[in-house]
Amino acid sequence: MPDMASSQALDTFPRLLIQHAQVRASKPAMREKDLGIWQCWTWGDVAEEVRALACGLAEMGFQRGENLAIVGENRPRMYMMMTAAQCLGGVPVPLYQDAVASEMLFALLDAEIRFVFVENQEQVDKLLEIQDQLPQLEHVLYDDPRGMRHYTQPFIHDIRELMAMGRIHNRNHPDLLSTEVAAGRSDDVSVMLYTSGTTGKPKGVCLTHHAFISAAQGGADFDRLTADEDILSYLPMAWVGDHLFSFAQAMVTGFTINCPESAETVMTDLREIGPSYYFAPPRVFENLLTQVMIRMEDASVIKQKMFQYFMAVARRSGAQILDGQPVSFADRLLYALGKVCVFGPLRNVLGMSRIRVAYTAGAAIGPDLFRFYRSIGINLKQLYGQTETCAYVCLQPDGQIKFDSVGKPAPGVEVKIADNGEILVKGPMLLKEYYKRPDATAEAINADGYFMTGDAGIFDDDGHLKIIDRAKDVGKLANGAMYAPNYIENKLKFFPYIKEAVVFGDRREMVCAFINIDIGAVGNWAERRGLAYSGYTDLAAKPEVYGLIQECIEQVNGELVGEGTLADSQIHRFLILHKELDPDDDELTRTRKVRRNFVAEKYSVLIDALYNGRERQFIETAVKFEDGRQGRVAADLVISDPKTFAVAGRIS
Amino acid sequence: MSRQSGEIILDLKNVSLSFGGVKALTDISFDVREHEIRAIIGPNGAGKSSMLNVINGVYRPQKGEIILRGQHFSRMNPYKAARAGISRTFQNIALFKGMNVIDNLMTGRNLKIRSNLIQQAFWWGAARREELLHRAKVEEVIDFLEIQHIRKTPVGRLPYGLQKRVDLGRALAMEPSILLLDEPMAGMNVEEKQDMCRFILDVNDQFGTTIVLIEHDMAVVMDISDRVVVLDYGRKIGDGDPDAVRANPEVISAYLGASH
Numbered sequence: 001m002p003d004m005a006s007s008q009a010l011d012t013f014p015r016l017l018i019q020h021a022q023v024r025a026s027k028p029a030m031r032e033k034d035l036g037i038w039q040c041w042t043w044g045d046v047a048e049e050v051r052a053l054a055c056g057l058a059e060m061g062f063q064r065g066e067n068l069a070i071v072g073e074n075r076p077r078m079y080m081m082m083t084a085a086q087c088l089g090g091v092p093v094p095l096y097q098d099a100v101a102s103e104m105l106f107a108l109l110d111a112e113i114r115f116v117f118v119e120n121q122e123q124v125d126k127l128l129e130i131q132d133q134l135p136q137l138e139h140v141l142y143d144d145p146r147g148m149r150h151y152t153q154p155f156i157h158d159i160r161e162l163m164a165m166g167r168i169h170n171r172n173h174p175d176l177l178s179t180e181v182a183a184g185r186s187d188d189v190s191v192m193l194y195t196s197g198t199t200g201k202p203k204g205v206c207l208t209h210h211a212f213i214s215a216a217q218g219g220a221d222f223d224r225l226t227a228d229e230d231i232l233s234y235l236p237m238a239w240v241g242d243h244l245f246s247f248a249q250a251m252v253t254g255f256t257i258n259c260p261e262s263a264e265t266v267m268t269d270l271r272e273i274g275p276s277y278y279f280a281p282p283r284v285f286e287n288l289l290t291q292v293m294i295r296m297e298d299a300s301v302i303k304q305k306m307f308q309y310f311m312a313v314a315r316r317s318g319a320q321i322l323d324g325q326p327v328s329f330a331d332r333l334l335y336a337l338g339k340v341c342v343f344g345p346l347r348n349v350l351g352m353s354r355i356r357v358a359y360t361a362g363a364a365i366g367p368d369l370f371r372f373y374r375s376i377g378i379n380l381k382q383l384y385g386q387t388e389t390c391a392y393v394c395l396q397p398d399g400q401i402k403f404d405s406v407g408k409p410a411p412g413v414e415v416k417i418a419d420n421g422e423i424l425v426k427g428p429m430l431l432k433e434y435y436k437r438p439d440a441t442a443e444a445i446n447a448d449g450y451f452m453t454g455d456a457g458i459f460d461d462d463g464h465l466k467i468i469d470r471a472k473d474v475g476k477l478a479n480g481a482m483y484a485p486n487y488i489e490n491k492l493k494f495f496p497y498i499k500e501a502v503v504f505g506d507r508r509e510m511v512c513a514f515i516n517i518d519i520g521a522v523g524n525w526a527e528r529r530g531l532a533y534s535g536y537t538d539l540a541a542k543p544e545v546y547g548l549i550q551e552c553i554e555q556v557n558g559e560l561v562g563e564g565t566l567a568d569s570q571i572h573r574f575l576i577l578h579k580e581l582d583p584d585d586d587e588l589t590r591t592r593k594v595r596r597n598f599v600a601e602k603y604s605v606l607i608d609a610l611y612n613g614r615e616r617q618f619i620e621t622a623v624k625f626e627d628g629r630q631g632r633v634a635a636d637l638v639i640s641d642p643k644t645f646a647v648a649g650r651i652s
Numbered sequence: 653m654s655r656q657s658g659e660i661i662l663d664l665k666n667v668s669l670s671f672g673g674v675k676a677l678t679d680i681s682f683d684v685r686e687h688e689i690r691a692i693i694g695p696n697g698a699g700k701s702s703m704l705n706v707i708n709g710v711y712r713p714q715k716g717e718i719i720l721r722g723q724h725f726s727r728m729n730p731y732k733a734a735r736a737g738i739s740r741t742f743q744n745i746a747l748f749k750g751m752n753v754i755d756n757l758m759t760g761r762n763l764k765i766r767s768n769l770i771q772q773a774f775w776w777g778a779a780r781r782e783e784l785l786h787r788a789k790v791e792e793v794i795d796f797l798e799i800q801h802i803r804k805t806p807v808g809r810l811p812y813g814l815q816k817r818v819d820l821g822r823a824l825a826m827e828p829s830i831l832l833l834d835e836p837m838a839g840m841n842v843e844e845k846q847d848m849c850r851f852i853l854d855v856n857d858q859f860g861t862t863i864v865l866i867e868h869d870m871a872v873v874m875d876i877s878d879r880v881v882v883l884d885y886g887r888k889i890g891d892g893d894p895d896a897v898r899a900n901p902e903v904i905s906a907y908l909g910a911s912h
Contacts, residue, residue: 033800034795035788035791035792035794035795036787036791036794036800036803037791147854149857149858150857261800261801262798262800262801264800264801265800265801268801268804
């Protein structure tokens, strides 16, 4: 689109695209592997195709302010369609492509969708399944013509038809698109992303051009991203993370996005592309590591020994070398040798040879996992954000990585902690509103303009934010100190010996815990010590096992004492339950989350015993066996008092 | 299912085959129309695989003849069959286990390669151009069967269901006009069977390929085939569309069992 006036501020995505088409017209913007060969679209090609798409939409009557649903895996044309809709002042609404039809129905109705752009026959079939419940749906456009030969419905169109129509339209109305793009404002909504809706109905989060461009620009400056980065776009397009990394940042910096051939080929494609910038949720990193470990098991003895030796070197000094901290000369030398023999080839196999910056977000990442990647020299960092904040709140700065924090507030973002521990954020990246839900918008943004994240957190001494719990679960101890049960329980559950932990302390003077041992790990430990046991109840009552768990708890207490307001949450007393918490007995949900209140009520005798200072307590509980029979388990439980640590500067 | 079946493309007349004293096929006649999916069913040892082997010339029947597109063959051989556009898959997958998927599929293009061994060894000039062309065809098959992720995996390392798909891929790489499938779904789980059904229907639909298939799974056969031949002890006991075959009392007693 060379005829656009470039004097306009680059404050909407269509204008950014026009800028790139002028400045780097022949540089690669998108790649996709097709028939085994990476096909490339330059910024010039992208601008031309977006123009055809947008004009085609205009010809079909797509209106300013209207929503356009996009359903499919990451394909160049899917991304182009987003910009095409934005050119006309419309709002792309990417939906999860793996959702079943009935799940898609809500969003399609809520967003009053007339136009849907889908990837392939599979998605078309889903729409046809719910078509009679979608009175507003008028046009279904598809990208991949495979299997579409027999679909004769007049409202189903091949995207190539639309583009051909668009090209003709463009010849007849050459100024239309320039006018439309010029009419766009930076505080127009640029995209609508639906929240997952685990609690209640999904909500459409409306984010403006300004919000996403600010977030993308802030992140790009923070990590010094250039137009030469390569990124693999393989995460769901409906996820805010993909929209930020694969769409907004590519548009802002002009780097190249690469679309994998299919969901199954991601590993191979990753290796071929060798991205320099990478984003993945923790489970992806975990799967990669598992694959490496499995393959190491099958490797020759020499390779295994080398791997083990150099991984020990890496654990000792790898992360420090990456962070630029002092490391002994001998270790540096060993690490360099390890790089040649193990880390380099390993990174190559993982497709991470060229990675300069990698991020993970979306869930807590285990410390071992995080350290593994950093120790082999991959600059893996964490970030924190929500759909409502363009996934842009906190970032870990290079060289200041702590595995248990999510880093410092990102440039331009203001973060503060409310009295109840809730994290509040403010900045240009905040949502404009929830679509058609003023009530929800008012609930989420307070009078001072802060977005209430619903997460509870604390700042450590270096100004790094640490996420500890969901705000609604956070309580207070009797002395007013913050009490975050999930945070403490997660710390306990990081030990392989502890399967479940339930802590109590809300409005009480101290924190006490119920522990479930992991029968596999503790059983193994017992066997190695020649400790005989008959079953769970017997093993759980062994004094040696109590000693083992007590060590774990004292270690947690040692960590908590150094964590400011959480020092008062040290565990003063605990007992090991005589039975495993079980969904069949309603103690856990089916997804294996503890039902805290139910457990507290069922075992109130034990809680009383913990807080009344008793040494032991008899309990008998009804249990359901797997075959449906009822039975009873009785035990005389010992209560143990682990060591706690005095808080510095306070007389205890 | 309404597919447009065309002219008779393959006609078998009074075919008899015996191995020494064992009569594998006795006086069997049936025809195959263009673009149809033709199933051959029957209990174990009924002569189904022998029938396929007769069609593509592995076995030579003692009696009878094969008429392929109006051309009479009393002696078919596999080379002639392949030249005439017949390709097949095998009941016990017959791939090169040590070679990767691409190379296995490339063997399916062998018949169409014109350049000689020396040219190919140097991968130069016409040989290079030709190989690129064939590789592009192979990539289309890979795309069609959705096996991109295993392109470079040695076939021996693949699970059974995928090996079956690669076997089909090699047959497709020949761009056959008639495809013989010998129990394409044997040993598969329900999901793999569904996938395979989908692919068979897609091949038939998109390329207009005529398909002759042997299958044990009755649900599959009745679902996807246009016409069914039923064999028992080397004799033809039924022939017709799925509903007619289902209703045929002789077929019921011989094969489908008392449950019908």
